[in-house]
Amino acid sequence: xxxxxxxxxxxxxxxxxxxxxxxxxxxxxxxxxxxxxxxxxxxxxxxxxxxxxxxxxxxxxxxxxxxxxxxxxxxxxxxxxxxxxxxxxxxxxxxxxxxxxxxxxxxxxxxxxxxxxxxxxxxxxxxxxxxxxxxxxxxxxxxxxxxxxxxxxxxxxxxxxxxxxxxxxxxxxxxxxxxxxxxxxxxxxxxxxxxxxxxxxxxxxxxxxxxxxxxxxxxxxxxxxxxxxxxxxxxxxxxxxxxxxxxxxxxxxxxxxxxxxxxxxxxxxxxxxxxxxxxxxxxxxxx
Numbered sequence: 576x577x578x579x580x581x582x583x584x585x586x587x588x589x590x591x592x593x594x595x596x597x598x599x600x601x602x603x604x605x606x607x608x609x610x611x612x613x614x615x616x617x618x619x620x621x622x623x624x625x626x627x628x629x630x631x632x633x634x635x636x637x638x639x640x641x642x643x644x645x646x647x648x649x650x651x652x653x654x655x656x657x658x659x660x661x662x663x664x665x666x667x668x669x670x671x672x673x674x675x676x677x678x679x680x681x682x683x684x685x686x687x688x689x690x691x692x693x694x695x696x697x698x699x700x701x702x703x704x705x706x707x708x709x710x711x712x713x714x715x716x717x718x719x720x721x722x723x724x725x726x727x728x729x730x731x732x733x734x735x736x737x738x739x740x741x742x743x744x745x746x747x748x749x750x751x752x753x754x755x756x757x758x759x760x761x762x763x764x765x766x767x768x769x770x771x772x773x774x775x776x777x778x779x780x781x782x783x784x785x786x787x788x789x790x791x792x793x794x795x796x797x798x799x800x801x802x803x804x805x806x807x808x809x810x811x812x813x814x815x816x817x818x819x820x821x822x823x824x825x826x827x828x829x830x831x832x833x834x835x836x837x838x839x840x841x842x843x844x845x846x847x848x849x850x851x852x853x854x855x856x857x858x859x860x861x862x
Contacts (some may be wrong), residue, residue: 588661613802620706622701625831626691626761627742628678637742638678645675648705654862663771669862670695673702682767688764691745693832695764697736700833703835704731711857721845729851735834746792749825751818759822760790761830787811790826 620643627637649673657668677690687695688820703711709730718726746795749757766789771780777785788808795801797828804810811819835853842849 594792611703620705624694625697625736626694626740628690641674641677643673643701643705644675663768670698681804690764691761692762692767693830696832699855718842719848720847723844735829735837737834739831749822756795757822760792762790784808784811
């Protein structure tokens with residue numbers, strides 16, 4: 576069998592150690608000249624927030640710039656693990672993994688929790704763009720009007736984005752019945768996190784009560800008297816159904832950011848305009 580071995584150019588290190596060392600050095604030199612594979616850093620990009628991050632203190636003002644990056648395998652592991660703890664943890668982990676900075680601040684949990692919901696939605700959209708590209712695809716979308724199943728794709732640029740006319744004004748007035756009015760603030764990340772933390776064991780109405788109790792600042796009666804109601808869940812429950820819905824509608828109308836519930840397309844087969852409600856799960860299919 577020894578005669579079958581390819582021994583051409585072979586130097587026996589026992590018989591001729593000098594020649595063997597020379598041959599080994601030559602091979603190592605060749606390996607050193609081979610180009611090493613380059614590991615690309617995650618891609619991302621900077622963009623403008625639709626609402627803006629409010630800074631206090633010495634650097635007071637509204638900052639609009641934010642930066643995100645492509646999600647990595649390590650991020651995927653953290654995000655899929657977080658999904659098992661509920662949608663709130665899933666979204667929080669997505670934002671934490673994919674957001675680089677907001678304004679001049681690093682994207683830590685405190686910064687992300689203080690962002691307007693619309694700005695958080697914008698971060699998710701841009702993280703999605705950096706990771707998967709501009710096209711969102713549903714392989715088997717079913718038309719709600721005719722039932723036909725087909726492949727549907729939309730681009731992220733088809734999602735309209737609403738921006739605050741005056742980013743410094745985050746408290747607004749809502750007219751109510753019986754000549755009353757409410758002063759309401761726009762919800763932020765911590766409000767969303769509180770609601771999502773109880774979402775699996777509460778009804779939509781109970782979640783609305785929690786949102787109202789956090790975002791309602793005060794109620795002004797017809798006689799002009801004003802009552803502070805922040806944090807008062809019982810007051811939120813005592814509000815009339817019409818007034819509750821009026822406030823919730825105003826919050827949705829005034830919130831900036833991607834308007835996922837305003838995406839529509841024409842289904843040519845049945846001629847109907849189909850509304851497309853896009854969720855975080857749709858943006859990050861597979862995670």
